[in-house]
Amino acid sequence: IDNPEDNKPAKQPDNKFDPLQLYRNERAQSKEHLYMVVIGHVDAGKSTLMGHLLCDLGQVNQKVLHKYEQESKKLGKQSFMYAWVLDETGEERNRGITMDVGRFQFETATKCVTLLDAPGHKDFIPNMIAGAGQADVALLAVDANRGEFEAGFDYGGQTREHALLVRSLGVSQLAVAVNKLDTVSWSRERFDEIVDKLKTFLKKVGFKESDVRFVPCSGLTGQNLTAGPTESELLEWYHGPCLLDIIDQFRSPERPVSKPFRLSINDIFKGTGTSFCVSGRVENGTLSVGDKILVCPSRESAVVKSLWIEEASKSVVFAGDQVTVALSGVEMQNVSVGNVLCDALRPVQVAMKFRARIVVFDVAVPITRGYSVVLHHQSLVEPVVVSRLISELNKSTGEVEKKHPRFLKKQASALVEIQASRPIALELYSECKELGRVMLRLGGVTIAAGVITQIVL
Numbered sequence: 001i002d003n004p005e006d007n008k009p010a011k012q013p014d015n016k017f018d019p020l021q022l023y024r025n026e027r028a029q030s031k032e033h034l035y036m037v038v039i040g041h042v043d044a045g046k047s048t049l050m051g052h053l054l055c056d057l058g059q060v061n062q063k064v065l066h067k068y069e070q071e072s073k074k075l076g077k078q079s080f081m082y083a084w085v086l087d088e089t090g091e092e093r094n095r096g097i098t099m100d101v102g103r104f105q106f107e108t109a110t111k112c113v114t115l116l117d118a119p120g121h122k123d124f125i126p127n128m129i130a131g132a133g134q135a136d137v138a139l140l141a142v143d144a145n146r147g148e149f150e151a152g153f154d155y156g157g158q159t160r161e162h163a164l165l166v167r168s169l170g171v172s173q174l175a176v177a178v179n180k181l182d183t184v185s186w187s188r189e190r191f192d193e194i195v196d197k198l199k200t201f202l203k204k205v206g207f208k209e210s211d212v213r214f215v216p217c218s219g220l221t222g223q224n225l226t227a228g229p230t231e232s233e234l235l236e237w238y239h240g241p242c243l244l245d246i247i248d249q250f251r252s253p254e255r256p257v258s259k260p261f262r263l264s265i266n267d268i269f270k271g272t273g274t275s276f277c278v279s280g281r282v283e284n285g286t287l288s289v290g291d292k293i294l295v296c297p298s299r300e301s302a303v304v305k306s307l308w309i310e311e312a313s314k315s316v317v318f319a320g321d322q323v324t325v326a327l328s329g330v331e332m333q334n335v336s337v338g339n340v341l342c343d344a345l346r347p348v349q350v351a352m353k354f355r356a357r358i359v360v361f362d363v364a365v366p367i368t369r370g371y372s373v374v375l376h377h378q379s380l381v382e383p384v385v386v387s388r389l390i391s392e393l394n395k396s397t398g399e400v401e402k403k404h405p406r407f408l409k410k411q412a413s414a415l416v417e418i419q420a421s422r423p424i425a426l427e428l429y430s431e432c433k434e435l436g437r438v439m440l441r442l443g444g445v446t447i448a449a450g451v452i453t454q455i456v457l
């Protein structure tokens with residue numbers, strides 16, 4: 001009965017048929033990957049916080065750091081050196097030197113964390129929104145300074161909008177850095193006051209209390225970022241984990257390797273010979289060299305010539321991997337950013353109309369039927385129309401409050417129908433989180449975000 005052989009998983013004739021086992025075998029040694037977006041009001045200290053964290057973890061070239069230190073000293077603003085760590089790379093990105101995400105990485109005890117989009121820029125919000133669509137978890141920075149937290153939270157600041165946005169896009173785990181606590185002498189009262197206010201709000205937005213963690217810290221002094229507190233005033237009352245440990249304690253997101261393969265293309269470039277390359281993150285399933293796949297919405301078939309993660313060539317890649325795929329059998333001009341690569345036998349849905357549960361942000365003009373907006377679906381940017389307002393929903397329970405509302409005001413939660421003018425490749429949120437998230441923008445401002453609940457064929 002106790003024969004250990006009995007507990008062994010059944011042998012697979014071809015291990016391609018057991019993607020989960022294959023994944024476990026391949027990745028047993030490596031750390032779980034986590035994609036994190038940093039959110040918060042402008043000047044909450046996001047850049048300083050992340051820059052300091054990266055420096056402490058040895059992720060920044062010492063020469064570069066020294067240069068920044070000298071330059072910031074000259075300016076008499078030494079605090080800038082950390083924020084520059086992120087800014088510089090942002091510029092490089094603009095010049096096309098770095099590609100896409102995956103630039104800011106650091107490791108915790110059990111995870112490898114990629115920061116989505118540099119929070120270094122002042123035009124961080126659109127970047128943040130792009131990043132939020134791919135995030136597993138979020139880090140919210142708030143400024144503990146008296147008056148400053150309130151400015152970001154109560155008076156039209158971005159704290160609420162960002163938290164609402166990431167939650168509407170399906171992010172359920174949040175770490176809150178109660179930052180700049182050095183400016184209030186590490187006051188426990190101030191920390192508790194902020195935690196109380198945020199807890200109430202975050203619960204309303206739909207975060208579970210147990211999925212939100214708060215950490216007192218200072219991005220500037222580096223206190224409680226990568227090691228426990230040393231400040232005596234903080235030590236008097238705080239003995240919890242530092243920011244890095246809180247990040248380490250995030251639950252690893254599910255990697256749906258057994259679902260049908262999906263990848264949304266975010267870049268296309270020439271390869272060698274007749275093939276060309278696309279890059280993006282594998283959202284669901286696995287992909288192997290030699291696989292025959294479909295490019296949607298055109299439904300053109302293609303063959304996988306080779307696969308890479310960063311510079312390393314792979315024979316198989318899995319959900320959660322950021323990859324480059326060399327394709328053949330399809331013309332480069334027939335493939336666009338925002339197209340979806342998928343399993344040829346179990347393809348994505350292609351439709352011009354769908355229903356989504358959305359949250360409306362602080363719009364000046366209420367959303368009405370026939371409203372023209374720009375749909376952001378992964379890397380796809382497409383003009384669409386809000387063709388129906390089906391119902392307005394209760395924000396905390398999700399129950400229908402009003403059928404066929406005539407308009408949707410700011411902060412409303414609603415079920416709407418979206419009509420595109422040409423087919424797009426879509427997935428229900430319940431089938432594929434990333435391909436089921438949508439954002440609606442107007443004049444460069446996000447006016448709503450949500451998840452696809454029904455595809456109308």
Ligand code: GDP
Nearest residue numbers: 042043044045046047048079083180218219220
């Ligand atoms: P961001 O806009 O959220 O990226 O904020 P920055 O990182 O650019 O910081 C805004 C300002 O706050 C800068 O002048 C920083 O030097 C300052 N700052 C950032 N973090 C701290 C902190 O922990 N303590 C103090 N006293 N100032 C900070």
